[in-house]
Amino acid sequence: MPDVTGYRAKIGVIVPSTNTVVEHDVNKLAPHGITFHCGRMYVEQQAMGDHATFMGLQTQIRGSMSVALRDVMTAQPDLMMMGMSAPTFSGGVAGNEAFQKEVSDQIGGMPVTTGASACRAALEALDVKKISVFSPYQPVADEWVDQYFTEAGFDVVKVTGLRCPTATSIASVTPRDLVKVLEEIDTPETEAIVQVGTNLSFIRMADEAETWLGKPVVAINTATVWHTLRQAGFTDTVGGYGTIIREF
CATH class of the missing domain: 3.40.50.12500 (Rossmann fold)
Structure with a gap:
């Protein structure tokens, strides 16, 4: 049953x-x-x-x-x-x-x-190649992200981490904070923006950001x-x- x-x-x-x-x-x-x-x-x-x-x-x-x-x-x-x-x-x-x-x-x-696999599949479905990425991580993990997407066939224009001090503090990052990040990593050649870090609340804001950035914004969750x-x-x-x- x-x-x-x-x-x-x-x-x-x-x-x-x-x-x-x-x-x-x-x-x-x-x-x-x-x-x-x-x-x-x-x-x-x-x-x-x-x-x-x-x-x-x-x-x-x-x-x-x-x-x-x-x-x-x-x-x-x-x-x-x-x-x-x-x-x-x-x-x-x-x-x-x-x-x-x-x-x-x-x-x-x-x-x-x-x-990782999900973001790759989403970008392939969206038919984009040039991406900018942000995370809550330290530089070592941003290097992992850059390597993965590059090996998967994407052109990583920018990648940046928020350097959150603790695992729980990731969930305290506000939409106001993320507006600044999006503005910093968006470039004319960027075709889509990807957010990684599952404790970062972004699923609703990603939809809103698409309207004012005019391009796909992929939230990892x-x-x-x-x-x-x-x-x-x-x-x-x-x-x-x-x-x-x-x-x-």
Whole structure:
């Protein structure tokens, strides 16, 4: 018998325990009859204000991922979505593919969507090549993002990180702060803007920014939900959160 609320599909979502935005976003984007269920990766030390602490945060996330996957699998999901982004960009295209396989192997071969793969698929659907990107990260992760998109065939015009001091402080970045960032990274040659960092609240603002920038703006949480749905064969569209999930 199908699940009463998730009667079309149940999607597992893996997030850091410090993340307060992904659950909000997926529930805003969820079509009727498709439900999202989170497993949380325990983060004890949330500092990420310099290279050493940022890399330490990544180690904590990877170290607790198996338990989060174990826990969310008890809900018997149909697909798995990764609700964190930095590790999915590490190592470029090959690194993302290895990450997806690692996760899929732990959950019996179930399809896995990552933020990196989702953003790539969204940009390909939008048929753009020249992009500018922003993140909440330290420079090392911005280098990962640059490498991934470059290897995927995109021309990265600009990439910048907000250098947030802790994992939870990412969620405190305001729309006013992001207006300044968008103005700084938008250039005449930029065909689309991409936001990465799943704890950065941007799904609604991305849609609004498209109207005054006159170009696609891809929020990673929107892209990842969109890609997960499309991989599962669902064609539902959602208005108010950007071109990618409204028109593709």
